[in-house]
Amino acid sequence: MTPAERRGLWLGFAGVAIFALTLPMTRLAVGTPQAPLMSGVFVALGRAAVAAVFSALFLLVTRAPWPRASEWWPLVLTSAGVVFGFPLFTSVAMRYVEAVHASVIVGVLPLATALVGALLHRQRPSHGFWACALFGSALVVAFALLRSGPGEGLHLHVADMLLLAAMGCAAVGYGYGARLSQRMRAEHVICWALVIAWPLTLPLALWTRPAAALPASAWWAFGYVALFSMWIGFFAWYRGLALGGTVRVSQVQLVQPFLSMMFAVPLLGEHLDLVTLGFALAVIATVFAGRRMPVRAAPRPAASVSPALEPR
Incomplete structure (x- = not known):
């Protein structure tokens, strides 16, 4: 392993550690159905609006060049995934589920990220990869059904479906963001994604701002997800992916569910039982196995011109 790859792994771990606090802090900010706080x-939109201000200043200070024409559409997709989709779905869901529960649901995110990365690079995941992806998804659904609530029958809670949607959004945002990090500064990727979303996030955040006084803990939690989860964490994460490679560095996401659970217990007073821990271990083991399955390059289409006439 080269020094750059080793640095990439450490930066990736730093990003994951920052992201691991996102679910507990979001729960702390939105409250519970019995004691609701922020919406x-x-x-979701307020944290993006705040981070966009820091992003604009950072882009000015570092004299960031304007993205090229070919980079705008990937930036829009990155923004749709990690600025709008994942924060919005998780923030709405976290009022109705505990952070420990949510950590299991989003545990298959590394596999989803690997799948998006394979599609972006026009690769073909093996049958083993698909089997692991299906089994991991089945474990998540089974856990959600098991925890659907006594006397309510087996059904997926709306919050669980929102978390699954958030996982898909994050995978798309990570995949396109990592791809952009190969062509532009990793720090600029998330900054531009936030800045281009600001015309929407700012007015919507002002429109939905809390009208009543809230405890300081809710505002501290909001500050964390705005400054760290939405901004600084991506500095480390995208830089790590660029230095160490998406496939290698994304492996460190395997520890994120356990870190989230460890943070949720003291911060929120949640309980970690053996069933939840068992499902989390099973999901992570499936993800680990899936990430080791071969992913083949797709066959190139036959050339329509002779090799001598092909552009170089």
Whole structure:
């Protein structure tokens, strides 16, 4: 392993550690159905609006060049995934599920990220990869059904479906963001993604802002997800992916569910039982196995011109 790859792994771990606090802090900001605090929409859009201000200043200070024409559409997709989709779905869901529960649901995110990365690079995942992806998804659904609530029958809670949607959004945002990090500064990727979303996030955040006084803990939690989860964490994460490679560095996501659970217990007073821990271990083992399955390059189409006439 080269020094750059080793540095990439450490930066990737730093990003994952920052992201691991996102679910507990979001829960702390939105409250519970019995004691609601901030709305999930405000937490999601407000944190993006705040981070966009820091992003604009950072782009000015570092004299960031304007993205090239070919980079705008990937930036829009990155923004749709990690600025709008994942924060919005998780923030709304976290009022209705505990952070420990949510950590299991999003545990298959590394596999989803690997799948998006394979599609972006026009690769073909093996049958083993697909088997692991299906089994991991089945474990997540089984856990959600098992925890659907006594006397309510087996069904997926709306919050669980929102978390699954958030996982898909994050995978798309990570995949396109990592791809952009190969062509532009990793720090600039998330900054531009936030800045281009600001005309939407700012007015919507102001419209949904809390009208009543809230405890300081909710505002501290909001500050964390705005400054760290939405901004600084991506500095480390995208830089790590660029230095160490997406396939290698994304492996460190395997520890994120356990870190989230460890943070949720003291911060929120949640309980970690053996069933939840068992499902988390099973999901992570499936993800680990899936990430080791071969992913083949797709066959190149036959050339329509003779090799002598092909552009060089």
